[in-house]
Amino acid sequence: MGFNLQLLFTGIGVGSIYALVALGFALIYRATNVVNFAQGDFAMLGAFAMVVLAIDLELPYWLSILITLVLLVGFGALFNLGVYYPLRNRSFLPVIISTIGASILLENGVLAAYGPRPQSLDSLFAVPGFSIGDVFFDSQYIVILVVTIVMVALQYVFFERTLIGKKMQATSQDKEMASLLGIPVMLTIMITFMYSAMLGGLAGILVAPVLFVTVGMGSSIALKAFAASIIGGFGDVTGAIVGGLALGVIETFGAAYVSVPYKDAFAFLVLFGFLLVRPQGIFGERISEKA
Amino acid sequence: MSASALSGKTPRGAAGRRGLALGLYVAAALAAIAAVLVIPLSAYSLNLLMQAATYAIAVLGLTIVLGYTGQINLAQAAFFGLGAYSVALGTTAFALPFWIALAIGVLIAAGAGAVLGLTSLRLGGHYLAMVTISFQTILTLVLTNWVAFTRGPDGVPNIRRPVLLAESGPYLGLCIAALFAVAWFVWRLKTTKLGRAMQAVRDNELAANVVGVDAYATKVAAFTLSALLGGFGGALFAGGFAYVSPDQFSFAESVVFLTMVLLGGAAAPPGAVLGTGLLILLPEWLRFLKVIYLAVYGGAVILIMVFMPDGIWGYAMTLWHKLRPERPFDPGFIAPLALTRETAREDGSVILSVHGLSKHFGGLKAVDEIDLTICRNTVHALIGPNGSGKTTLLNALNGIVRPTGGIIKLEGVDVTRLPPHRRAGLGLGRTFQNIRLFGAMSVLDNVMVGAEQPHPLPTLPRERGRVNRNTLPRLRGRVGKGAGGLERHALAALDFVGIAARAGARVGSLSYGHQRLVEIARALAGRPKLLFLDEPGAGLNHVEKDELVRLLKRLKGHGLTIFIIDHDMAMVEQVADHITVLNFGKRIADGTPSEVLRHPEVIVAYLGEERPALSRSHGAS
Numbered sequence: 001m002g003f004n005l006q007l008l009f010t011g012i013g014v015g016s017i018y019a020l021v022a023l024g025f026a027l028i029y030r031a032t033n034v035v036n037f038a039q040g041d042f043a044m045l046g047a048f049a050m051v052v053l054a055i056d057l058e059l060p061y062w063l064s065i066l067i068t069l070v071l072l073v074g075f076g077a078l079f080n081l082g083v084y085y086p087l088r089n090r091s092f093l094p095v096i097i098s099t100i101g102a103s104i105l106l107e108n109g110v111l112a113a114y115g116p117r118p119q120s121l122d123s124l125f126a127v128p129g130f131s132i133g134d135v136f137f138d139s140q141y142i143v144i145l146v147v148t149i150v151m152v153a154l155q156y157v158f159f160e161r162t163l164i165g166k167k168m169q170a171t172s173q174d175k176e177m178a179s180l181l182g183i184p185v186m187l188t189i190m191i192t193f194m195y196s197a198m199l200g201g202l203a204g205i206l207v208a209p210v211l212f213v214t215v216g217m218g219s220s221i222a223l224k225a226f227a228a229s230i231i232g233g234f235g236d237v238t239g240a241i242v243g244g245l246a247l248g249v250i251e252t253f254g255a256a257y258v259s260v261p262y263k264d265a266f267a268f269l270v271l272f273g274f275l276l277v278r279p280q281g282i283f284g285e286r287i288s289e290k291a
Numbered sequence: 292m293s294a295s296a297l298s299g300k301t302p303r304g305a306a307g308r309r310g311l312a313l314g315l316y317v318a319a320a321l322a323a324i325a326a327v328l329v330i331p332l333s334a335y336s337l338n339l340l341m342q343a344a345t346y347a348i349a350v351l352g353l354t355i356v357l358g359y360t361g362q363i364n365l366a367q368a369a370f371f372g373l374g375a376y377s378v379a380l381g382t383t384a385f386a387l388p389f390w391i392a393l394a395i396g397v398l399i400a401a402g403a404g405a406v407l408g409l410t411s412l413r414l415g416g417h418y419l420a421m422v423t424i425s426f427q428t429i430l431t432l433v434l435t436n437w438v439a440f441t442r443g444p445d446g447v448p449n450i451r452r453p454v455l456l457a458e459s460g461p462y463l464g465l466c467i468a469a470l471f472a473v474a475w476f477v478w479r480l481k482t483t484k485l486g487r488a489m490q491a492v493r494d495n496e497l498a499a500n501v502v503g504v505d506a507y508a509t510k511v512a513a514f515t516l517s518a519l520l521g522g523f524g525g526a527l528f529a530g531g532f533a534y535v536s537p538d539q540f541s542f543a544e545s546v547v548f549l550t551m552v553l554l555g556g557a558a559a560p561p562g563a564v565l566g567t568g569l570l571i572l573l574p575e576w577l578r579f580l581k582v583i584y585l586a587v588y589g590g591a592v593i594l595i596m597v598f599m600p601d602g603i604w605g606y607a608m609t610l611w612h613k614l615r616p617e618r619p620f621d622p623g624f625i626a627p628l629a630l631t632r633e634t635a636r637e638d639g640s641v642i643l644s645v646h647g648l649s650k651h652f653g654g655l656k657a658v659d660e661i662d663l664t665i666c667r668n669t670v671h672a673l674i675g676p677n678g679s680g681k682t683t684l685l686n687a688l689n690g691i692v693r694p695t696g697g698i699i700k701l702e703g704v705d706v707t708r709l710p711p712h713r714r715a716g717l718g719l720g721r722t723f724q725n726i727r728l729f730g731a732m733s734v735l736d737n738v739m740v741g742a743e744q745p746h747p748l749p750t751l752p753r754e755r756g757r758v759n760r761n762t763l764p765r766l767r768g769r770v771g772k773g774a775g776g777l778e779r780h781a782l783a784a785l786d787f788v789g790i791a792a793r794a795g796a797r798v799g800s801l802s803y804g805h806q807r808l809v810e811i812a813r814a815l816a817g818r819p820k821l822l823f824l825d826e827p828g829a830g831l832n833h834v835e836k837d838e839l840v841r842l843l844k845r846l847k848g849h850g851l852t853i854f855i856i857d858h859d860m861a862m863v864e865q866v867a868d869h870i871t872v873l874n875f876g877k878r879i880a881d882g883t884p885s886e887v888l889r890h891p892e893v894i895v896a897y898l899g900e901e902r903p904a905l906s907r908s909h910g911a912s
Contacts, residue, residue: 035417086597093363094596096420097553100365100546101592108585223428226421234417261436268425272410275422279414 002134013141015248016148020203021225022240024196030172031192038103040222042200047208076197107215118212227271233281320471324464344466345528347567352520358557360513361493366423367548369430370400370518372540374525379447389453396526404518408511434537446536474560494729502741503715556602625786648697657683659876675873720819722810735794738781742816784816824855
């Protein structure tokens, strides 16, 4: 029992990382109808920025976090200008391929600059965690969970209650119409990329103490997060959360009871299952093209 | 090889030129094989050429799926790996002859491709990207971790080659022969029924469905073929290098395959071969970049997408077409077209009957309990204010949207649950309010896609769910002699609407009015019994509208039944025998033009209420 509860806690912790990255997917998808395959690399950049700032430059932890987030906001703008903006009027295929190119560029750029050796980052907290009964609650996982919940709440308020949020929704549904209504479409998309890069960076900061910091860490998280968004319902915020948590739990139990080497395969098997039975995901709606 | 000789479109002399092109092509292939047999090559050069030839075969698979069909495949390295491991394990652990192992590898890859395609191609887009990445990841995990079977990360050494081709030179000759054969196949595929269906799906999937292409089956076929070629290339690769390991078939390699086809140009086989050759040689030239090589590579992908979206070959072709302006198309003698499967008869019999048809979007009743009867050989108009549900009704009639309730019968046969392409096969044609043509194809090819559809199949509603063999796109079908007939048929349809002279033009270069006519010709080429026209007059000037009215009358004279939506009352009055009026999803009037246009409720719907006392606040829109 204690073992299973422990697995459940770990699974939810891992799952909330997926959920956080999936949120970034959902945001960009809602604004541009494009899937950003470099979303995970935002997290990787965030983690590496933390290693540079907090370890190499020995800046205070909180200051490093702040600088990292600011850097990623700027990077999101650059990413938009270099990778999305020139292709904005083309179909989704060139954009997808362009973001894949960006992902290769980022990972290998960091690899060339920092080498292949995995880095590690300490947790913000001195206390590693606490136990209730047999179950150990890792403090970093608790932080991840709390931050995810806060970000989700913020994002909900943002989309449903603020004007800029509504503008972003309008932009995603019909760019032409939105621009006719006076919504600055390109600026809205720019803000989306900046925010979602920051969100990715935040995920990187949070997972860095749990995982090793490597150039590949982002893309493996992002693939799971992507699977999570499909399972939850693409572009749906609630779906991203539920899908992410579900995947984390399934994966953790799968690794414990079925097979450790195939841990990474469970997410994809679940995904195949969903695509067969309920392709629109848990919360998604079927969307068909307008004639 | 000369592009113009191979794609020669004029019926006369095309066969002769095609024969000459094939002769030259075979000669080039033989010369290439002879060259690698005669010229003494270093082991290093042999390896490089072997890699280029086998990779190019896999990349040609991507030409089919990405270039022709517009679907992404991020798992080509996985299919390549399936082929490679089949030969590797087949010739070592199972001691099978090379050819048997190769055949097994090709079948396994194609099977995996078919299963993957069947599960994800209904969704397409980023779902497909994700599914292929997932498959790629799972396969890499299996190759690495199932040590007992695949020997894990150490890989499989001592892979055998076929008995007579054990030396590297002759084996390379085999790879080159295979490459030439595959490239020819992929080139020819473009002008077959399946190839045209693929391009139609790429350019406009919805329109493809409506003119009778089973888009889903076409995509599955494309994906399966692509996987098959991936497996074939991989099988030859394993024989060539005598050693395989899991890291050779990782996701990164899939991205390399994708970059190859994009760099060279996905639209035609020469692009695939060009891109593969360049990217295999590039690492040799870019050695000085060392650690940042892959970063430069990723940057190059972005730059290609931004500055050279059609790849090197596509860029060259664009230049070529600029230098050689479009020549007027000389179709020669055009036999008149049998426009419909019907003969002219005004017996008032019913061709389409609709009972209680509804389509609800959430709480919105876009179409609400509509009854409708369309009689043979009439022009039946559907009018109503904006948002009254006209297009939704049309979409339900030809199967684009699934009705919430009600029954649609075509000639007494229930078609309510049939997909659009099956309805096209039964004789429903259609045009769209916002023109939907296959933008990258020629005018003639657009209409040929419409002409290609099989003759009325016996309706078998019981067969729903099963795959009907007759509607599956076939590779054979009407190629060769049959394609000539098809071409003449398409030309006749173009001639009927008066634009046969533009048959050779790219459809995107036509004026708006001409594009509307191409769309009508495309529908006519399918020899419909009943033609749906969704606002054919929209955006036309009055001269073009007069021509349209004449065209509609000529169509009716040939026995066609026409169901038309339009806002232009003057035009509707001129052509319509019968008018149905919709408002707020409901039928508010039905009858002859003179009856309907005087109907009080119709006047209210269009002009608004005169007396406020009676106001039901429908409002004019």
